[in-house]
Amino acid sequence: VSGIDLHFSHQSTFISRRQNTSPSWWSHGELHAHLNGSVSFSTIEKLVARKPHLNIEHGMTAIRSGQRRTLDECFQVFKVIHQLVDTEEDILMVAKDVIREFAADGVKYLELRSTPRKEKTTGMTKRRYVETVIEAIRQCKNEGVDIEVRFLVAVDRRNGAEVAMETVKLAEDFMLSTGGLVVGLDLSGDPMVGHGRDLLPALQKAKNCGLKLSLHLSEVPSQADESELLLNIPPDRIGHGTFLHPEVGGSQSLVDKVRKHNTPLELCLTSNVKGQTVSSYSQHHFLYWYQMGHPSVLCTDDKGVFCTDLSQEYQLAASTFNLSQEDMWTLSQKAIDCTFAPDLQQQLHQKWLELRPTLFQL
Numbered sequence: 001v002s003g004i005d006l007h008f009s010h011q012s013t014f015i016s017r018r019q020n021t022s023p024s025w026w027s028h029g030e031l032h033a034h035l036n037g038s039v040s041f042s043t044i045e046k047l048v049a050r051k052p053h054l055n056i057e058h059g060m061t062a063i064r065s066g067q068r069r070t071l072d073e074c075f076q077v078f079k080v081i082h083q084l085v086d087t088e089e090d091i092l093m094v095a096k097d098v099i100r101e102f103a104a105d106g107v108k109y110l111e112l113r114s115t116p117r118k119e120k121t122t123g124m125t126k127r128r129y130v131e132t133v134i135e136a137i138r139q140c141k142n143e144g145v146d147i148e149v150r151f152l153v154a155v156d157r158r159n160g161a162e163v164a165m166e167t168v169k170l171a172e173d174f175m176l177s178t179g180g181l182v183v184g185l186d187l188s189g190d191p192m193v194g195h196g197r198d199l200l201p202a203l204q205k206a207k208n209c210g211l212k213l214s215l216h217l218s219e220v221p222s223q224a225d226e227s228e229l230l231l232n233i234p235p236d237r238i239g240h241g242t243f244l245h246p247e248v249g250g251s252q253s254l255v256d257k258v259r260k261h262n263t264p265l266e267l268c269l270t271s272n273v274k275g276q277t278v279s280s281y282s283q284h285h286f287l288y289w290y291q292m293g294h295p296s297v298l299c300t301d302d303k304g305v306f307c308t309d310l311s312q313e314y315q316l317a318a319s320t321f322n323l324s325q326e327d328m329w330t331l332s333q334k335a336i337d338c339t340f341a342p343d344l345q346q347q348l349h350q351k352w353l354e355l356r357p358t359l360f361q362l
């Protein structure tokens with residue numbers, strides 16, 4: 001990450017604000033979390049100790065509070081983390097740590113997503129990559145961590161049509177062999193690179209074989225044409241959708257498509273503000289969709305890189321948009337209907353109801 005100053009020392013105004021308030025345990029359902037973007041400070045320390053020769057410091061893997069980076073710089077950060085996470089042992093540790101951390105934050109249902117990577121130097125294959133994440137999910141379950149976890153295999157748009165198709169095949173294999181732990185396919189990666197048109201056959205195939213589709217759409221302003229195309233599939237959920245509506249350069253036709261299919265949006269406040277696609281919390285498109293009553297789910301995106309957690313995202317939404325406890329409860333409850341695990345929804349609704357009295361006592 002030469003040329004980018006990624007060393008910061010500022011303490012967050014938000015963190016100090018948060019210390020004065022009760023912890024929020026509304027954060028029961030996390031639907032948009034990239035595995036390698038979710039790696040915490042303590043896990044990074046363990047990885048750095050395993051690979052001292054890389055000379056990586058924590059300041060290079062996280063964007064602290066009060067700091068902002070361009071989206072492009074955020075993608076440099078992922079490259080650094082990928083250097084640190086390049087063996088099966090690393091993936092296992094990272095995935096288990098991330099799952100435990102979400103559980104400690106009160107998350108009861110987690111959908112993780114990650115891009116299978118092949119690493120020639122360590123012999124890691126894409127198949128082993130996915131198997132290792134699945135193993136981490138199973139180990140956490142066996143160890144009694146109080147959280148249900150499902151997995152979305154991610155397609156990095158940068159890698160083009162052929163890799164996308166291979167990834168879909170891999171995801172389909174795992175959907176069939178993991179007893180429902182692999183539930184879907186994610187499309188992510190640098191939105192400035194590649195075009196969704198080339199990935200359409202792969203995404204269509206994924207949809208046809210029963211994988212749920214969560215697509216990063218209109219994360220940057222220049223993607224209106226691509227979004228028109230991808231919304232025709234249609235996806236089962238949308239990541240960000242920052243520039244879909246007309247006020248920000250999208251169009252009514254895009255909004256109408258999203259509305260027609262009632263496609264839920266995964267909204268990540270801190271990620272968008274720190275990545276500078278949204279100018280401030282109060283300007284976040286959460287308000288546009290929320291006021292419309294459209295299904296919108298608060299998510300972290302990359303809790304490690306953006307130094308946040310799901311409780312913090314709920315608190316941010318509450319303080320920014322003046323949401324009541326009842327509003328927060330409803331928001332958190334509605335997230336259940338947007339999950340890719342219909343088999344669990346009834347059980348989750350029950351769990352949420354059991355948790356409700358403890359929430360209102362805070």
Ligand SMILES: CNc1ncnc2c1ncn2[C@@H]1O[C@H](COP(=O)(O)O)[C@@H](O)[C@H]1O
Pocket residue numbers: 034035036037074078113114115116154156188189190191216219271275301302
């Ligand atoms: C900030 N907004 C974002 N927009 C688009 N893609 C993102 C992203 N944040 C993360 N990723 C995607 O997730 C990968 C890291 O996790 P995994 O190695 O897959 O676990 C990144 O390389 C990128 O492809």
Ligand SMILES: [Zn+2]
Pocket residue numbers: 032034188216239301
């Ligand atoms: Zn994302």
